[in-house]
Amino acid sequence: MGVVIGIDIGGSTTKIVGFDNNKQLMKPMFVTADDPITSIYGAFGKFTDTNGLGLNDIEKVMVTGVGSSYVNKPIYNLKCEVTPEFRCIGLGGLYLSGLDDAIIVSLGTGTALVHAKRDNEPEYLGGTGVGGGTLMGLSSKLLGLNKIEHIDDLARTGDINNVDLKIKDMSKKNIGLSSQMTAANFGKLSDIATQGDLAIGLINMVFETVGMVAYFASKQFNLKDIVLTGNLTQMSQANDTFKTLNEMFNMNFVIPENAQFSTVIGAALSSFKK
Numbered sequence: 025m026g027v028v029i030g031i032d033i034g035g036s037t038t039k040i041v042g043f044d045n046n047k048q049l050m051k052p053m054f055v056t057a058d059d060p061i062t063s064i065y066g067a068f069g070k071f072t073d074t075n076g077l078g079l080n081d082i083e084k085v086m087v088t089g090v091g092s093s094y095v096n097k098p099i100y101n102l103k104c105e106v107t108p109e110f111r112c113i114g115l116g117g118l119y120l121s122g123l124d125d126a127i128i129v130s131l132g133t134g135t136a137l138v139h140a141k142r143d144n145e146p147e148y149l150g151g152t153g154v155g156g157g158t159l160m161g162l163s164s165k166l167l168g169l170n171k172i173e174h175i176d177d178l179a180r181t182g183d184i185n186n187v188d189l190k191i192k193d194m195s196k197k198n199i200g201l202s203s204q205m206t207a208a209n210f211g212k213l214s215d216i217a218t219q220g221d222l223a224i225g226l227i228n229m230v231f232e233t234v235g236m237v238a239y240f241a242s243k244q245f246n247l248k249d250i251v252l253t254g255n256l257t258q259m260s261q262a263n264d265t266f267k268t269l270n271e272m273f274n275m276n277f278v279i280p281e282n283a284q285f286s287t288v289i290g291a292a293l294s295s296f297k298k
Contacts, residue, residue, distance in 0.1 A: 026083030030292030031067060032112070033091030034132075038063035039288040040071045047296070050075055052285035060091035068099060088112045088291040107294040109287065114138040114146025115297065116290030117251040120280035127242045130287060131254035133157035135234050137241050149241050154233045156256050162226050167219055176259050179227050182220030187213055188228060205272060206232055224261065231256075231265040239273055249276045253286035 027050075032039040038060070042050040053071050057063035068085075072078070085104045087095050098104045117128030117140055124142040127149070129135060136151040156172070163169045169178065189211030190204060209229040214221070238250045252266065257279045266277035282289065 027077060027081050028083055028292050028295045029068075029071070029085045030112075030288045030290070030294075031064060031085060031087045031089075032109075032288035032291055033060050033064055033087065033089040033094065038067040038089075038091070039285055040067040041285055041288050041292055042071065042075065042077075043292050043296075049289065052282060052288060054285075060094045063091070064095065064099065084295055086291045086295050088287065088294075105295070107291055110136065110138050110148040111146050111294055112287045112290030113253065114140030114290065115293045116286035116288070117253055117280075118142060119289060119293055120253070120282055120286055121249070121251045121278050122280075123249050123251065123278075125245075125247060126249040126251050126278075127238055127245070127247055128251045128253060128286075129234060129238045131155055131234060131252060131256035135237070137238060139241075139245060152233065152237050154230055156230075156254075159226055159230050159256070163223065166222055166226070169223075172255070172259070175223055175227070176261070178220050179223035179259075179261055180220070182218060182222070182224035184221075184224050184228055185212075186217045186221040187225030204268065209233075227259060227261050228265060231262065232269070235266060235269045235277065238277075239269070239275060242275070248274070249278065251283075251286075252277060252279045253283045255284045257283040 027042050027044055029042045037054055037056050039054040041052040044050055055063055055066040055070055057066050079100055082102055085099050085102050087106050088109045092106045113130045114128050126140060128138045128140050132155055134153045134155040137149040138146045139149055140146040163175045169175050187210055188206050189208040191207055194207055210225055242250055270277050
């Protein structure tokens, strides 16, 4: 059996991964280009060159993502198959987390939720329009920043207590809720709030919204395990925010290694699930 390659084609970024003859994961990569076709072939060339692969070494290419509609012919005459993105989200999330039954959350431009259970077909549950696109759009307008790494760096200087209204700000008595729980995002925005305060407030709003949507989705399956995937999981604030939500709601929000490559890993895995 040859190498199986997975490709996740986004609007401008394409991710690629492979499983070798022993079904061992090869190091994922990504490339950025101005259009999907350039991105596809750029990613393919980079991956095969880095791993010393020839076309004869590759058995199949599995393609997913919003740009997969651009793939209307074989890539270098290799067998090529388009696989549904929500299926890939589920398969990749279970693989990376090692769990058998979980809600998989894909934090992309928007946010998609999938229920994935071992040996079952992943089920798309819906999602929310709040995601990376929300963060980028508001950051561009409020902060003048258009790069995620710059927003991340700025947020490290911020104080969420200058932005969000917490339960502790509203009541000194125990009302059955954690004093650190957010009562209103941006509900305590200070006149002297810094750019850093705004940045951490925006990130926290996105993460808390996604976290609560996932929490409610998990209730219908009596699950505590929620796997977070996608590029936003790599922001430095992600671990702290979801650790807090774990403690508040007795949940198990997990950000696995290679979480940003979960969907493309799922694409490659879908070849073995036929």
